[in-house]
Amino acid sequence: MDKELHIPGIGLGFRREMAEDMIALTSGKPDFIELAPENWMGMGGYWGKILRRATEAYPVICHGLSLSIGSPDELDMNFLRSLKSFLDEHDVQLYSEHLSYSKCDNAHLYDLLPIPFREDAVKHIAERIEVVQDVLERAMVLENVSYYTPVAAEMDEATFISSIVNESGCKLLLDINNVYVNAFNHQYDPKTFLSSLPLASVAYIHMAGHEQVAPDLIIDTHGQDVIEPVYELFSWALPKLNPVPVLLERDFNIPEMSVLVGEMNNLRNLAHKAWSKQTC
Amino acid sequence: MEQTDVLKQNTSSIQGALARYCREGAAIDLPGITPGRLEHYRRLVLNVVHGILSEAYPIAARCLGSSKWGELVEQFFANHKCHNPQVWLMARELLDFIEETAYHEAKGLPFLPDLLLMEWTEIEVHSMPDNTTPPSTPCPDSQLLSTHLVFNPHYKLLHLSYPVHRIHLDDFEPKPGNFFLLVFREEKSGKVQFVSLSPYFATLLDTVLQSEGIDVLGAKNALVEAGIHAPKSIHEPQLVYFLKSLQDKQFIFGKVA
Numbered sequence: 001m002d003k004e005l006h007i008p009g010i011g012l013g014f015r016r017e018m019a020e021d022m023i024a025l026t027s028g029k030p031d032f033i034e035l036a037p038e039n040w041m042g043m044g045g046y047w048g049k050i051l052r053r054a055t056e057a058y059p060v061i062c063h064g065l066s067l068s069i070g071s072p073d074e075l076d077m078n079f080l081r082s083l084k085s086f087l088d089e090h091d092v093q094l095y096s097e098h099l100s101y102s103k104c105d106n107a108h109l110y111d112l113l114p115i116p117f118r119e120d121a122v123k124h125i126a127e128r129i130e131v132v133q134d135v136l137e138r139a140m141v142l143e144n145v146s147y148y149t150p151v152a153a154e155m156d157e158a159t160f161i162s163s164i165v166n167e168s169g170c171k172l173l174l175d176i177n178n179v180y181v182n183a184f185n186h187q188y189d190p191k192t193f194l195s196s197l198p199l200a201s202v203a204y205i206h207m208a209g210h211e212q213v214a215p216d217l218i219i220d221t222h223g224q225d226v227i228e229p230v231y232e233l234f235s236w237a238l239p240k241l242n243p244v245p246v247l248l249e250r251d252f253n254i255p256e257m258s259v260l261v262g263e264m265n266n267l268r269n270l271a272h273k274a275w276s277k278q279t280c
Numbered sequence: 281m282e283q284t285d286v287l288k289q290n291t292s293s294i295q296g297a298l299a300r301y302c303r304e305g306a307a308i309d310l311p312g313i314t315p316g317r318l319e320h321y322r323r324l325v326l327n328v329v330h331g332i333l334s335e336a337y338p339i340a341a342r343c344l345g346s347s348k349w350g351e352l353v354e355q356f357f358a359n360h361k362c363h364n365p366q367v368w369l370m371a372r373e374l375l376d377f378i379e380e381t382a383y384h385e386a387k388g389l390p391f392l393p394d395l396l397l398m399e400w401t402e403i404e405v406h407s408m409p410d411n412t413t414p415p416s417t418p419c420p421d422s423q424l425l426s427t428h429l430v431f432n433p434h435y436k437l438l439h440l441s442y443p444v445h446r447i448h449l450d451d452f453e454p455k456p457g458n459f460f461l462l463v464f465r466e467e468k469s470g471k472v473q474f475v476s477l478s479p480y481f482a483t484l485l486d487t488v489l490q491s492e493g494i495d496v497l498g499a500k501n502a503l504v505e506a507g508i509h510a511p512k513s514i515h516e517p518q519l520v521y522f523l524k525s526l527q528d529k530q531f532i533f534g535k536v537a
């Protein structure tokens with residue numbers, strides 16, 4: 001990707017609403033795009049063409065929605081096999097998912113529910129990661145998610161995430177905004193939290209905006225610009241991380257492409273500042 | 281590949297209870313919850329479902345009005361286990377739910393399944409996987425009945441019991457009958473077109489489309505053998521006119537090149 005700067009690149013989440021604009025970009029282009037395979041698998045016609053044009057224009061990273069790695073339900077092997085074909089077809093090297101569950105009692109919920117931070121859940125998830133990796137023939141990269149309440153927790157979030165990484169050997173997708181959101185919502189220090197994660201396992205970074213809906217509650221909407229304290233946390237974390245791809249997520253309330261290009265430039269400059277020292 | 285049962289019953293049932301709360305909304309008591317926060321999960325989950333269904337079925341949503349539509353969406357999500365991992369395909373399951381539960385009958389909305397089917401078919405045809413056809417050239421009118429035609433492969437032929445394609449008209453009446461709609465995707469633009477067909481033309485077209493390598497006259501004769509005759513008003517010129525209009529609309533690509 002960005003060989004000159006020795007950083008693996010800054011990407012942008014690929015959404016239908018901005019698809020044409022992203023494909024047409026001539027300057028300030030992202031180094032890669034990230035898309036949710038569930039939204040594009042098996043798609044022909046207009047959107048199929050858009051997908052082909054996008055994958056011709058950019059390298060693709062995939063970020064899944066419905067794997068439900070933390071679910072008590074069995075893994076959906078048919079889905080996994082279709083997913084593998086999609087990843088192979090589009091030459092997707094990096095596939096990530098959420099450390100949450102979105103399906104239970106055989107019913108999908110299409111949103112991310114918090115897993116109880118417990119030892120048995122750690123073991124359960126570690127086993128499932130192995131199955132997923134075997135089927136997809138790719139390393140799993142799991143994201144720390146925003147959560148609004150712990151549920152029946154027997155350990156803290158950082159211990160839960162670290163245990164899963166240690167037990168399974170999976171990689172981490174570190175969402176800096178989610179760290180900020182969780183630290184705010186659950187009143188802990190984001191830097192202490194970050195320091196207690198296995199940072200050497202971080203393979204990918206997400207950055208996004210959020211919405212504060214109450215004095216004590218932020219919802220992770222991906223509908224606003226990235227705010228200054230999240231940039232600060234990002235800058236603070238970068239020197240502790242290996243150079244990895246960084247993605248800007250924007251799902252709602254999508255602004256002009258120039259605003260997103262501006263945010264990507266901010267990320268690029270910060271990443272360059274932190275990582276060119278490490279790698280040059 | 282077999283998963284072992286390391287997840288304890290207690291953890292699994294807590295996860296189940298949270299998921300059920302999100303789907304059904306009945307208050308629950310879970311250990312270690314921050315007060316007032318669970319509600320956000322149900323709100324966010326329902327937002328997604330509402331968003332997807334309202335976007336998939338804008339006419340039905342408008343037709344039912346926000347209160348009845350909202351009730352339907354919530355009933356569906358609480359009582360139907362959505363099995364599709366792709367959220368845009370989940371919208372199809374609303375139709376399954378209506379048919380399985382006869383919701384439309386209980387609510388006095390007999391035309392609802394047809395309306396949902398028509399709206400779903402637009403999405404389905406718009407997104408169906410790309411299929412190729414043999415190369416074709418425009419077919420002259422004089423050969424339309426007796427040539428192997430090349431048809432647009434991205435289509436659905438619907439048989440409806442209510443004229444829901446006329447629902448936007450002031451004189452729409454939900455009177456039952458037999459209505460046929462050809463729904464197809466324009467090759468270049470990817471846009472979806474709807475063509476209303478008479479019962480005979482729909483049957484004839486279906487026969488041609490279902491039988492490999494048959495021309496329209498062959499299909500007409502096959503129908504006669506099956507006891508289905510063209511109405512008295514339909515002779516060859518009407519058939520040619522029908523096929524020509526489908527070629528003009530690019531549902532018929534032409535004849536094999």
Ligand SMILES: [Fe+2]
Nearest residue numbers: 143175206249
């Ligand atoms: Fe994220």
